[in-house]
Amino acid sequence: MIVTAVTNEVFPDASADSLPKIFKRAADAGINHFELRLVESRRFPAYDAESWERLKSLGKDYGITYTAASPGLFKAGLDSDLMVLHTKYLLPMSLELAETVGVNTMIVFAPTRSAVAQDGEFDRVVDILGAAVDIAAERGFTVQLENLPGSWADTSDDCLNLLEAVNREAFGYVWDTGNLYEAEQAHFRAGYDKLKPYIRNVHLKDGAIENGEMIWKRYGEGVTDVKGQVEALKADGYTGTLVLEAATKPHHIDDFPTSVNQLKTWL
Known part of the structure; x- marks a missing residue:
């Protein structure tokens, strides 16, 4: 399994000086694979020009492999203006800019569910995702669906329905x-x-529901059983990425090293 970090989960700093700190801290933990999300407070691919240059040059300096990009694609209602923007502009821009840093995997979400379900919505979701996959695949990309509460891919069964x-x-x-x-x-x-x-x-994230809200915690302190998750993957011979989402809220400086050390005991 390939232990992978997320650009905004390693160090609680979103300034223009953050990337060297992030990459060094990951390197000190033996990690040189990263999933691209937030960089200097901006979400992929809407980084400014200087951020892109830092991302590329520091990536070379630290021997970083970027494994996937997550632009938040399709995090919108089916009939919203954002859905049109994501389909026509954000998707092709994300693919084009991902290629410049050697990424060929794009993470997407399912659209947000309507407050009142309408006939035909599931088929529309399938069409949107299918068309996006076809566009990406033509450029040599694979596409990965991430589950998210409130979306059409929220529960295990709903994820399975969409994947099928x-x-x-x-x-x-x-x-x-x-x-x-x-x-x-x-x-x-x-x-x-x-x-x-x-x-x-695989995204590794631990937490527990407190007062009706999901609170993210360091590994081993929540109820989502990250240890059991890792053990199940090991038993089944999984060889893909294990992406550390170790930041609590508020993000503490010791979140990443504490959870990395815990993960290493399970691996």
Whole structure:
């Protein structure tokens, strides 16, 4: 398994000086793979020109491999202006800029559910995701669906329904048990076996629901059973990425090294 960091989860700093701190801290932990999300407070691909140059040059200096990019694609309602913007502009721009840093994997989300479900919405979601996968695949990309509460890919069953309906070879799944627990409040085993054939990427996130809100915690301090998740993946011979989402809220400076050390004991 490839232990991977997220650009905004390693160090609680979003300034123009943050990338050297982030990459050095990860290197000190033996990590040189990164998933691109927020850089200097901006989400991929909307970095300013100087941020892009720092990302490229420092990536070379530290021997970084960028494994995937997450622009927040399709985090919008089906009928919102944002959905049009994401489909026509954000998707092609994300693909083009990802290529400049050697990324060929794009993470997407399912659109947000309507307050009142309308006939035909599921088919529209399938069409949007299928079209995006086809566009990405033509450029040599694979696409990964990340589950998120409130979206059409919130619970294990709903993720499975979309993965089966889109049915593209280039379409896989980001298994985020923290987000799954927030959506269905069930142990990961409830959906793992059915989703296992589609898992291409894993987000490790621990937390617990307190006063009706999901609170993110360091590994081993929540109820989402990151230890069991890692053990299940090891037992099944998973060889893909394990992405550390170790930041609590507020983000403490010791979150990343504490959770990395805990993860190493499980690996």
